[in-house]
Amino acid sequence: xxxxxxxxxxxxxxxxxxxxxxxEAYKVRLFNYFLQRGHSRSASEDLVQETFTKVLxxxxxxxxxxxxxxxxxxxxxxxxxxxxxxxxxSDQHESLDAQQPSTESGEGNDLTEKLHKAQQQDIFQRCxxxxxxxxxxxxxxxxxxxxxxxxxxxxxGCNVNTLKSKMQAALNRxxxxxxxxxxxxxxxx
Amino acid sequence: MxxxxxxxxxxxxxxxxxxxxxxxxxxxxxxxxxxxxxEIAFLEAIWHPNTVSLQQPSADLDLGFYKMLASxxxxxxxxxxxxxxxxxxxxxxxxxxxxxxxxxFTPQHIAQFASLVVVFMLGFYLNSSESDRASSLxxxxxxxxxxxxxxxxxxxxxxxxxxxxxxxxxxxxxxxNLHHQELSNLMLQTLRNDSATPVKLAIxxxxxxxxxxxxxxxxxxxxxxxxxxxxxxxxxxLLYSQGSPSTIQALLELGKQEQLHPDLRQxxxxxxxxxxx
Numbered sequence: 099x100x101x102x103x104x105x106x107x108x109x110x111x112x113x114x115x116x117x118x119x120x121x122e123a124y125k126v127r128l129f130n131y132f133l134q135r136g137h138s139r140s141a142s143e144d145l146v147q148e149t150f151t152k153v154l155x156x157x158x159x160x161x162x163x164x165x166x167x168x169x170x171x172x173x174x175x176x177x178x179x180x181x182x183x184x185x186x187x188s189d190q191h192e193s194l195d196a197q198q199p200s201t202e203s204g205e206g207n208d209l210t211e212k213l214h215k216a217q218q219q220d221i222f223q224r225c226x227x228x229x230x231x232x233x234x235x236x237x238x239x240x241x242x243x244x245x246x247x248x249x250x251x252x253x254x255g256c257n258v259n260t261l262k263s264k265m266q267a268a269l270n271r272x273x274x275x276x277x278x279x280x281x282x283x284x285x286x287x
Numbered sequence: 288m289x290x291x292x293x294x295x296x297x298x299x300x301x302x303x304x305x306x307x308x309x310x311x312x313x314x315x316x317x318x319x320x321x322x323x324x325x326e327i328a329f330l331e332a333i334w335h336p337n338t339v340s341l342q343q344p345s346a347d348l349d350l351g352f353y354k355m356l357a358s359x360x361x362x363x364x365x366x367x368x369x370x371x372x373x374x375x376x377x378x379x380x381x382x383x384x385x386x387x388x389x390x391x392f393t394p395q396h397i398a399q400f401a402s403l404v405v406v407f408m409l410g411f412y413l414n415s416s417e418s419d420r421a422s423s424l425x426x427x428x429x430x431x432x433x434x435x436x437x438x439x440x441x442x443x444x445x446x447x448x449x450x451x452x453x454x455x456x457x458x459x460x461x462x463x464n465l466h467h468q469e470l471s472n473l474m475l476q477t478l479r480n481d482s483a484t485p486v487k488l489a490i491x492x493x494x495x496x497x498x499x500x501x502x503x504x505x506x507x508x509x510x511x512x513x514x515x516x517x518x519x520x521x522x523x524x525l526l527y528s529q530g531s532p533s534t535i536q537a538l539l540e541l542g543k544q545e546q547l548h549p550d551l552r553q554x555x556x557x558x559x560x561x562x563x564x
Binding site for chain 2: 112114115117118121125126127129130133139142143146147150151154218219222237240241242244246247262265266269270272273276
Protein backbone atom coordinates (compact mmCIF):
# COMPACT_ATOMS: atom_id res chain seq x y z
CA UNK A 99 0.00 0.00 0.00
CA UNK A 100 1.37 3.42 -0.95
CA UNK A 101 2.07 6.14 1.58
CA UNK A 102 -0.76 8.22 0.05
CA UNK A 103 -3.23 5.40 0.58
CA UNK A 104 -2.11 5.01 4.20
CA UNK A 105 -2.56 8.75 4.79
CA UNK A 106 -6.02 8.65 3.27
CA UNK A 107 -6.99 5.67 5.42
CA UNK A 108 -5.88 7.66 8.49
CA UNK A 109 -8.05 10.56 7.31
CA UNK A 110 -10.87 8.03 7.02
CA UNK A 111 -10.28 6.97 10.62
CA UNK A 112 -10.66 10.56 11.78
CA UNK A 113 -7.13 11.97 11.66
CA UNK A 114 -8.15 14.92 9.52
CA UNK A 115 -4.76 16.63 9.79
CA UNK A 116 -3.36 13.87 7.52
CA UNK A 117 -5.20 15.50 4.65
CA UNK A 118 -2.72 18.40 4.71
CA UNK A 119 0.25 16.45 3.21
CA UNK A 120 -2.05 15.07 0.52
CA UNK A 121 -3.23 18.59 -0.29
CA GLU A 122 0.35 19.82 -0.48
CA ALA A 123 1.30 16.95 -2.79
CA TYR A 124 -1.56 17.50 -5.22
CA LYS A 125 -2.65 21.12 -5.08
CA VAL A 126 -0.44 22.29 -7.97
CA ARG A 127 -1.27 19.34 -10.20
CA LEU A 128 -4.99 19.62 -9.54
CA PHE A 129 -4.87 23.37 -10.08
CA ASN A 130 -3.27 22.76 -13.48
CA TYR A 131 -5.74 19.95 -14.23
CA PHE A 132 -8.61 22.44 -13.88
CA LEU A 133 -6.72 25.12 -15.82
CA GLN A 134 -6.14 22.64 -18.63
CA ARG A 135 -9.88 21.92 -18.69
CA GLY A 136 -10.34 25.58 -19.57
CA HIS A 137 -11.26 27.09 -16.20
CA SER A 138 -9.98 30.48 -15.12
CA ARG A 139 -7.31 30.73 -12.42
CA SER A 140 -9.75 31.78 -9.71
CA ALA A 141 -12.28 29.10 -10.71
CA SER A 142 -9.49 26.48 -10.74
CA GLU A 143 -8.45 27.46 -7.22
CA ASP A 144 -12.07 27.21 -6.08
CA LEU A 145 -12.36 23.81 -7.73
CA VAL A 146 -9.22 22.49 -5.98
CA GLN A 147 -10.68 23.66 -2.68
CA GLU A 148 -14.02 22.05 -3.51
CA THR A 149 -12.30 18.81 -4.49
CA PHE A 150 -10.59 18.57 -1.09
CA THR A 151 -13.83 19.46 0.68
CA LYS A 152 -15.44 16.53 -1.15
CA VAL A 153 -12.48 14.29 -0.30
CA LEU A 154 -13.22 15.02 3.35
CA UNK A 155 -16.97 14.65 2.99
CA UNK A 156 -16.80 11.41 1.00
CA UNK A 157 -13.74 9.94 2.75
CA UNK A 158 -15.68 6.79 3.59
CA UNK A 159 -16.03 5.99 -0.10
CA UNK A 160 -12.26 5.66 -0.55
CA UNK A 161 -11.40 2.00 -0.91
CA UNK A 162 -8.08 0.27 -1.09
CA UNK A 163 -8.92 -1.25 -4.51
CA UNK A 164 -7.58 1.73 -6.48
CA UNK A 165 -4.77 4.20 -5.92
CA UNK A 166 -5.35 7.41 -4.04
CA UNK A 167 -4.33 9.34 -7.13
CA UNK A 168 -6.97 7.78 -9.35
CA UNK A 169 -9.64 8.25 -6.66
CA UNK A 170 -8.63 11.89 -6.17
CA UNK A 171 -8.74 12.60 -9.91
CA UNK A 172 -12.13 10.93 -10.04
CA UNK A 173 -13.39 13.33 -7.37
CA UNK A 174 -11.76 16.26 -9.22
CA UNK A 175 -13.33 15.20 -12.50
CA UNK A 176 -16.80 14.99 -10.94
CA UNK A 177 -16.27 18.37 -9.30
CA UNK A 178 -15.43 19.89 -12.68
CA UNK A 179 -18.53 18.30 -14.24
CA UNK A 180 -20.75 19.61 -11.40
CA UNK A 181 -19.20 23.05 -11.76
CA UNK A 182 -19.83 23.02 -15.49
CA UNK A 183 -23.49 22.10 -14.95
CA UNK A 184 -23.97 24.83 -12.35
CA UNK A 185 -22.15 27.59 -14.20
CA UNK A 186 -22.91 26.70 -17.81
CA UNK A 187 -23.79 30.28 -18.59
CA SER A 188 -21.51 32.29 -16.39
CA ASP A 189 -18.12 30.60 -16.27
CA GLN A 190 -15.45 32.53 -18.07
CA HIS A 191 -13.05 30.15 -19.66
CA GLU A 192 -9.56 31.44 -20.00
CA SER A 193 -7.83 31.12 -23.31
CA LEU A 194 -4.48 29.43 -23.36
CA ASP A 195 -2.90 32.67 -24.52
CA ALA A 196 -4.12 34.44 -21.43
CA GLN A 197 -2.50 32.00 -19.05
CA GLN A 198 0.39 33.22 -17.00
CA PRO A 199 3.85 32.05 -17.93
CA SER A 200 5.12 29.15 -15.91
CA THR A 201 6.87 29.81 -12.65
CA GLU A 202 8.46 26.39 -12.63
CA SER A 203 12.19 26.85 -12.55
CA GLY A 204 14.01 25.30 -15.45
CA GLU A 205 17.66 24.45 -15.66
CA GLY A 206 18.22 26.45 -18.81
CA ASN A 207 19.72 29.78 -17.87
CA ASP A 208 20.59 30.81 -21.29
CA LEU A 209 18.08 32.90 -23.25
CA THR A 210 18.09 30.67 -26.33
CA GLU A 211 17.25 27.62 -24.28
CA LYS A 212 14.43 29.47 -22.51
CA LEU A 213 13.00 30.61 -25.81
CA HIS A 214 13.19 27.10 -27.19
CA LYS A 215 11.43 25.74 -24.10
CA ALA A 216 8.72 28.39 -24.32
CA GLN A 217 8.23 27.61 -28.00
CA GLN A 218 7.88 23.89 -27.31
CA GLN A 219 5.35 24.54 -24.55
CA ASP A 220 3.45 26.89 -26.78
CA ILE A 221 3.21 24.38 -29.63
CA PHE A 222 2.17 21.61 -27.24
CA GLN A 223 -0.56 23.80 -25.72
CA ARG A 224 -1.81 24.92 -29.12
CA CYS A 225 -2.00 21.37 -30.42
CA UNK A 226 -3.83 20.24 -27.29
CA UNK A 227 -6.31 23.07 -27.63
CA UNK A 228 -7.18 21.88 -31.13
CA UNK A 229 -8.00 18.28 -30.34
CA UNK A 230 -11.14 17.11 -28.54
CA UNK A 231 -11.50 17.47 -24.76
CA UNK A 232 -11.62 13.67 -24.44
CA UNK A 233 -8.36 13.23 -26.36
CA UNK A 234 -6.52 15.97 -24.50
CA UNK A 235 -7.75 14.64 -21.15
CA UNK A 236 -6.29 11.20 -21.80
CA UNK A 237 -2.96 12.67 -22.88
CA UNK A 238 -2.78 15.13 -19.99
CA UNK A 239 -3.76 12.59 -17.34
CA UNK A 240 -0.91 10.42 -18.47
CA UNK A 241 1.70 12.98 -19.48
CA UNK A 242 1.17 15.77 -16.91
CA UNK A 243 -0.60 14.06 -14.06
CA UNK A 244 1.31 10.81 -14.45
CA UNK A 245 -1.61 8.51 -13.90
CA UNK A 246 -1.12 4.87 -14.81
CA UNK A 247 -3.10 3.25 -17.64
CA UNK A 248 -5.09 1.31 -15.06
CA UNK A 249 -6.02 4.47 -13.13
CA UNK A 250 -7.04 6.40 -16.25
CA UNK A 251 -9.08 3.44 -17.45
CA UNK A 252 -10.89 3.29 -14.11
CA UNK A 253 -11.46 7.03 -14.21
CA UNK A 254 -12.88 6.97 -17.71
CA GLY A 255 -14.83 3.77 -17.17
CA CYS A 256 -13.17 1.62 -19.80
CA ASN A 257 -10.75 -1.30 -19.81
CA VAL A 258 -6.99 -0.94 -20.18
CA ASN A 259 -6.86 -2.26 -23.74
CA THR A 260 -9.51 0.23 -24.87
CA LEU A 261 -7.57 2.96 -23.13
CA LYS A 262 -4.36 1.98 -24.95
CA SER A 263 -6.16 2.28 -28.28
CA LYS A 264 -7.71 5.59 -27.25
CA MET A 265 -4.34 6.92 -26.13
CA GLN A 266 -2.69 5.94 -29.41
CA ALA A 267 -5.52 7.49 -31.43
CA ALA A 268 -5.39 10.68 -29.35
CA LEU A 269 -1.63 11.01 -29.83
CA ASN A 270 -2.07 10.39 -33.53
CA ARG A 271 -4.57 13.24 -33.78
CA UNK A 272 -2.25 15.46 -31.73
CA UNK A 273 0.54 14.68 -34.18
CA UNK A 274 -1.72 15.61 -37.10
CA UNK A 275 -2.48 18.96 -35.47
CA UNK A 276 1.20 19.50 -34.85
CA UNK A 277 1.98 18.88 -38.51
CA UNK A 278 -0.80 21.24 -39.57
CA UNK A 279 0.52 23.95 -37.26
CA UNK A 280 4.15 23.60 -38.35
CA UNK A 281 3.12 23.54 -42.02
CA UNK A 282 1.12 26.74 -41.52
CA UNK A 283 4.19 28.42 -40.05
CA UNK A 284 6.46 27.15 -42.80
CA UNK A 285 6.17 29.39 -45.92
CA UNK A 286 7.94 26.82 -48.13
CA UNK A 287 5.15 24.27 -47.65
CA MET B 288 6.84 -6.11 -34.89
CA UNK B 289 4.55 -3.97 -36.99
CA UNK B 290 4.07 -0.19 -36.91
CA UNK B 291 1.16 -0.43 -34.48
CA UNK B 292 3.11 -2.54 -31.99
CA UNK B 293 6.14 -0.27 -32.24
CA UNK B 294 4.07 2.81 -31.41
CA UNK B 295 2.27 1.00 -28.60
CA UNK B 296 5.58 -0.07 -27.10
CA UNK B 297 7.01 3.44 -27.38
CA UNK B 298 3.99 5.08 -25.74
CA UNK B 299 3.97 2.51 -22.92
CA UNK B 300 7.68 3.11 -22.37
CA UNK B 301 7.19 6.90 -22.21
CA UNK B 302 4.20 6.53 -19.87
CA UNK B 303 6.23 4.39 -17.51
CA UNK B 304 4.10 1.33 -18.17
CA UNK B 305 5.27 -2.21 -18.82
CA UNK B 306 6.28 -2.57 -22.45
CA UNK B 307 7.70 -5.04 -24.93
CA UNK B 308 11.09 -3.70 -26.09
CA UNK B 309 11.36 -2.98 -29.82
CA UNK B 310 13.23 -5.86 -31.44
CA UNK B 311 15.75 -5.67 -34.27
CA UNK B 312 13.06 -6.17 -36.94
CA UNK B 313 11.20 -3.23 -35.42
CA UNK B 314 14.34 -1.10 -35.40
CA UNK B 315 14.87 -1.93 -39.06
CA UNK B 316 11.27 -0.96 -39.85
CA UNK B 317 11.74 2.40 -38.12
CA UNK B 318 14.90 3.01 -40.14
CA UNK B 319 13.11 2.26 -43.40
CA UNK B 320 10.01 4.32 -42.58
CA UNK B 321 10.66 8.09 -42.22
CA UNK B 322 7.02 8.71 -41.31
CA UNK B 323 7.21 6.29 -38.39
CA UNK B 324 10.53 7.80 -37.36
CA UNK B 325 8.92 11.24 -37.33
CA GLU B 326 6.01 9.96 -35.28
CA ILE B 327 8.32 8.48 -32.65
CA ALA B 328 10.34 11.71 -32.55
CA PHE B 329 7.08 13.60 -31.95
CA LEU B 330 6.16 11.28 -29.07
CA GLU B 331 9.59 11.75 -27.50
CA ALA B 332 9.19 15.51 -27.88
CA ILE B 333 5.82 15.40 -26.14
CA TRP B 334 7.36 13.53 -23.22
CA HIS B 335 10.35 15.89 -23.08
CA PRO B 336 10.39 17.75 -19.73
CA ASN B 337 10.36 21.08 -21.58
CA THR B 338 6.88 20.58 -23.01
CA VAL B 339 5.08 20.72 -19.74
CA SER B 340 5.10 23.48 -17.21
CA LEU B 341 2.94 23.71 -14.16
CA GLN B 342 1.48 27.00 -13.02
CA GLN B 343 1.39 27.84 -9.34
CA PRO B 344 -1.87 28.70 -7.57
CA SER B 345 -2.08 31.78 -5.37
CA ALA B 346 -1.77 31.76 -1.57
CA ASP B 347 -5.56 32.10 -1.33
CA LEU B 348 -5.87 28.40 -2.12
CA ASP B 349 -3.76 27.42 0.92
CA LEU B 350 -5.66 29.87 3.05
CA GLY B 351 -9.04 28.48 1.97
CA PHE B 352 -8.00 24.86 2.40
CA TYR B 353 -6.50 25.25 5.88
CA LYS B 354 -9.50 27.25 6.99
CA MET B 355 -11.81 24.47 5.77
CA LEU B 356 -9.62 21.83 7.48
CA ALA B 357 -9.61 23.77 10.77
CA SER B 358 -13.38 24.10 10.77
CA UNK B 359 -13.76 20.37 9.95
CA UNK B 360 -11.43 19.52 12.84
CA UNK B 361 -13.28 21.75 15.28
CA UNK B 362 -16.60 20.26 14.15
CA UNK B 363 -15.15 16.80 14.68
CA UNK B 364 -13.96 17.78 18.18
CA UNK B 365 -17.42 19.06 19.07
CA UNK B 366 -19.34 16.20 17.47
CA UNK B 367 -17.02 13.17 17.37
CA UNK B 368 -19.63 11.01 15.65
CA UNK B 369 -20.34 13.54 12.89
CA UNK B 370 -21.40 11.50 9.84
CA UNK B 371 -19.68 11.79 6.47
CA UNK B 372 -21.72 12.27 3.30
CA UNK B 373 -21.40 8.53 2.56
CA UNK B 374 -22.50 7.30 5.99
CA UNK B 375 -25.30 9.86 6.17
CA UNK B 376 -26.62 8.47 2.87
CA UNK B 377 -26.93 5.05 4.54
CA UNK B 378 -28.53 6.54 7.65
CA UNK B 379 -30.96 8.46 5.44
CA UNK B 380 -32.22 5.14 4.03
CA UNK B 381 -32.68 3.74 7.55
CA UNK B 382 -34.44 6.96 8.63
CA UNK B 383 -36.73 6.68 5.61
CA UNK B 384 -37.70 3.12 6.58
CA UNK B 385 -38.39 4.19 10.18
CA UNK B 386 -40.39 7.22 9.06
CA UNK B 387 -42.55 4.94 6.87
CA UNK B 388 -43.19 2.59 9.78
CA UNK B 389 -43.79 5.61 12.03
CA UNK B 390 -46.39 6.92 9.58
CA UNK B 391 -48.53 3.83 10.26
CA PHE B 392 -48.79 4.93 13.90
CA THR B 393 -49.95 8.51 13.40
CA PRO B 394 -52.79 9.64 15.69
CA GLN B 395 -55.13 9.61 12.70
CA HIS B 396 -54.44 5.95 11.89
CA ILE B 397 -54.64 4.93 15.54
CA ALA B 398 -57.96 6.79 15.85
CA GLN B 399 -59.35 5.12 12.74
CA PHE B 400 -58.32 1.75 14.08
CA ALA B 401 -59.74 2.50 17.54
CA SER B 402 -63.03 3.76 16.05
CA LEU B 403 -63.28 0.58 14.02
CA VAL B 404 -62.72 -1.54 17.14
CA VAL B 405 -65.31 0.46 19.10
CA VAL B 406 -67.88 0.21 16.30
CA PHE B 407 -67.21 -3.51 16.04
CA MET B 408 -67.68 -3.91 19.79
CA LEU B 409 -70.86 -1.81 19.65
CA GLY B 410 -72.28 -4.04 16.93
CA PHE B 411 -71.22 -7.12 18.86
CA TYR B 412 -72.99 -5.97 22.06
CA LEU B 413 -76.10 -4.86 20.21
CA ASN B 414 -76.46 -8.21 18.49
CA SER B 415 -75.53 -10.44 21.35
CA SER B 416 -77.44 -8.94 24.31
CA GLU B 417 -81.04 -8.29 25.10
CA SER B 418 -82.27 -4.72 24.80
CA ASP B 419 -82.66 -4.45 28.52
CA ARG B 420 -81.51 -1.77 30.88
CA ALA B 421 -78.10 -3.31 31.32
CA SER B 422 -77.33 -3.28 27.62
CA SER B 423 -78.59 0.28 27.38
CA LEU B 424 -76.12 1.31 30.06
CA UNK B 425 -73.36 -0.52 28.23
CA UNK B 426 -74.33 1.29 25.04
CA UNK B 427 -74.19 4.67 26.77
CA UNK B 428 -70.80 3.80 28.18
CA UNK B 429 -69.55 2.83 24.75
CA UNK B 430 -70.95 6.01 23.19
CA UNK B 431 -69.15 7.99 25.84
CA UNK B 432 -65.96 6.12 25.06
CA UNK B 433 -66.33 6.94 21.36
CA UNK B 434 -66.96 10.57 22.16
CA UNK B 435 -63.97 10.82 24.48
CA UNK B 436 -61.85 9.04 21.91
CA UNK B 437 -62.90 11.60 19.29
CA UNK B 438 -62.20 14.43 21.74
CA UNK B 439 -58.76 13.02 22.42
CA UNK B 440 -58.12 12.68 18.70
CA UNK B 441 -59.31 16.20 17.98
CA UNK B 442 -57.02 17.61 20.69
CA UNK B 443 -54.09 15.65 19.38
CA UNK B 444 -54.64 16.62 15.74
CA UNK B 445 -55.29 20.28 16.44
CA UNK B 446 -51.78 20.49 17.84
CA UNK B 447 -50.07 19.08 14.75
CA UNK B 448 -47.75 21.37 12.76
CA UNK B 449 -49.32 20.37 9.45
CA UNK B 450 -52.41 22.38 8.45
CA UNK B 451 -54.10 19.38 6.81
CA UNK B 452 -53.76 17.41 10.06
CA UNK B 453 -55.25 20.33 12.00
CA UNK B 454 -58.14 20.34 9.51
CA UNK B 455 -58.64 16.63 10.23
CA UNK B 456 -58.64 17.57 13.92
CA UNK B 457 -61.45 20.07 13.30
CA UNK B 458 -63.41 17.30 11.54
CA UNK B 459 -63.05 15.15 14.68
CA UNK B 460 -64.43 17.98 16.84
CA UNK B 461 -67.81 17.54 15.09
CA UNK B 462 -68.07 14.07 16.66
CA UNK B 463 -66.50 15.14 19.94
CA ASN B 464 -67.80 16.80 23.03
CA LEU B 465 -67.34 20.53 22.39
CA HIS B 466 -67.98 21.31 26.04
CA HIS B 467 -64.81 19.52 26.96
CA GLN B 468 -62.84 22.38 28.51
CA GLU B 469 -59.47 21.48 27.03
CA LEU B 470 -60.88 20.99 23.54
CA SER B 471 -62.87 24.22 23.51
CA ASN B 472 -59.86 26.19 24.79
CA LEU B 473 -57.68 24.64 22.13
CA MET B 474 -60.21 25.44 19.41
CA LEU B 475 -60.37 29.07 20.45
CA GLN B 476 -56.61 29.25 20.68
CA THR B 477 -56.30 27.77 17.18
CA LEU B 478 -58.90 30.22 15.91
CA ARG B 479 -56.86 33.09 17.35
CA ASN B 480 -53.40 32.02 16.26
CA ASP B 481 -53.54 29.62 13.33
CA SER B 482 -51.70 30.77 10.23
CA ALA B 483 -54.02 28.82 7.89
CA THR B 484 -57.31 30.52 6.99
CA PRO B 485 -59.00 27.20 5.99
CA VAL B 486 -58.39 25.86 9.51
CA LYS B 487 -59.96 28.97 11.05
CA LEU B 488 -62.97 28.77 8.73
CA ALA B 489 -63.38 25.06 9.51
CA ILE B 490 -63.39 25.83 13.25
CA UNK B 491 -66.09 28.50 12.74
CA UNK B 492 -68.11 25.94 10.80
CA UNK B 493 -67.64 23.35 13.57
CA UNK B 494 -68.70 25.90 16.21
CA UNK B 495 -71.84 26.77 14.25
CA UNK B 496 -73.09 23.20 14.71
CA UNK B 497 -73.13 23.64 18.47
CA UNK B 498 -74.34 26.05 21.09
CA UNK B 499 -71.89 28.93 21.34
CA UNK B 500 -73.20 30.68 24.41
CA UNK B 501 -70.04 29.95 26.40
CA UNK B 502 -67.76 31.25 23.62
CA UNK B 503 -69.61 34.40 22.60
CA UNK B 504 -67.39 36.93 24.38
CA UNK B 505 -64.22 35.20 23.25
CA UNK B 506 -65.47 35.19 19.65
CA UNK B 507 -66.26 38.88 19.86
CA UNK B 508 -62.70 39.56 20.96
CA UNK B 509 -61.32 37.40 18.18
CA UNK B 510 -63.28 39.40 15.58
CA UNK B 511 -61.53 42.57 16.72
CA UNK B 512 -58.06 41.00 16.86
CA UNK B 513 -58.34 39.09 13.56
CA UNK B 514 -56.52 40.39 10.46
CA UNK B 515 -58.33 38.34 7.84
CA UNK B 516 -61.58 40.03 6.89
CA UNK B 517 -63.10 36.78 5.60
CA UNK B 518 -62.63 35.14 9.02
CA UNK B 519 -63.99 38.32 10.68
CA UNK B 520 -67.15 38.27 8.54
CA UNK B 521 -67.73 34.52 9.08
CA UNK B 522 -67.35 34.96 12.84
CA UNK B 523 -69.70 37.93 12.78
CA UNK B 524 -72.22 35.90 10.81
CA LEU B 525 -71.99 33.11 13.41
CA LEU B 526 -72.48 35.52 16.31
CA TYR B 527 -75.32 37.32 14.56
CA SER B 528 -77.18 34.05 13.81
CA GLN B 529 -76.56 32.22 17.10
CA GLY B 530 -75.49 34.83 19.63
CA SER B 531 -77.53 36.21 22.50
CA PRO B 532 -79.24 39.61 22.01
CA SER B 533 -76.56 41.36 24.09
CA THR B 534 -73.78 39.84 21.97
CA ILE B 535 -75.58 40.81 18.75
CA GLN B 536 -75.91 44.36 20.10
CA ALA B 537 -72.19 44.45 20.91
CA LEU B 538 -71.47 43.18 17.40
CA LEU B 539 -73.56 45.89 15.80
CA GLU B 540 -71.78 48.46 17.95
CA LEU B 541 -68.51 47.35 16.38
CA GLY B 542 -69.72 48.85 13.10
CA LYS B 543 -69.08 52.30 14.55
CA GLN B 544 -65.40 51.67 15.07
CA GLU B 545 -63.26 53.59 12.59
CA GLN B 546 -60.30 51.16 12.77
CA LEU B 547 -62.45 48.23 11.68
CA HIS B 548 -61.81 46.82 8.21
CA PRO B 549 -64.05 48.75 5.75
CA ASP B 550 -65.55 45.51 4.36
CA LEU B 551 -66.51 44.28 7.82
CA ARG B 552 -67.89 47.69 8.76
CA GLN B 553 -69.94 47.68 5.57
CA UNK B 554 -71.19 44.17 6.34
CA UNK B 555 -72.23 45.11 9.89
CA UNK B 556 -73.94 48.27 8.65
CA UNK B 557 -75.82 46.27 6.04
CA UNK B 558 -76.98 43.86 8.77
CA UNK B 559 -78.00 46.82 10.92
CA UNK B 560 -80.00 48.31 8.03
CA UNK B 561 -81.72 44.97 7.37
CA UNK B 562 -82.53 44.55 11.08
CA UNK B 563 -84.07 48.02 11.38
CA UNK B 564 -86.41 47.53 8.39
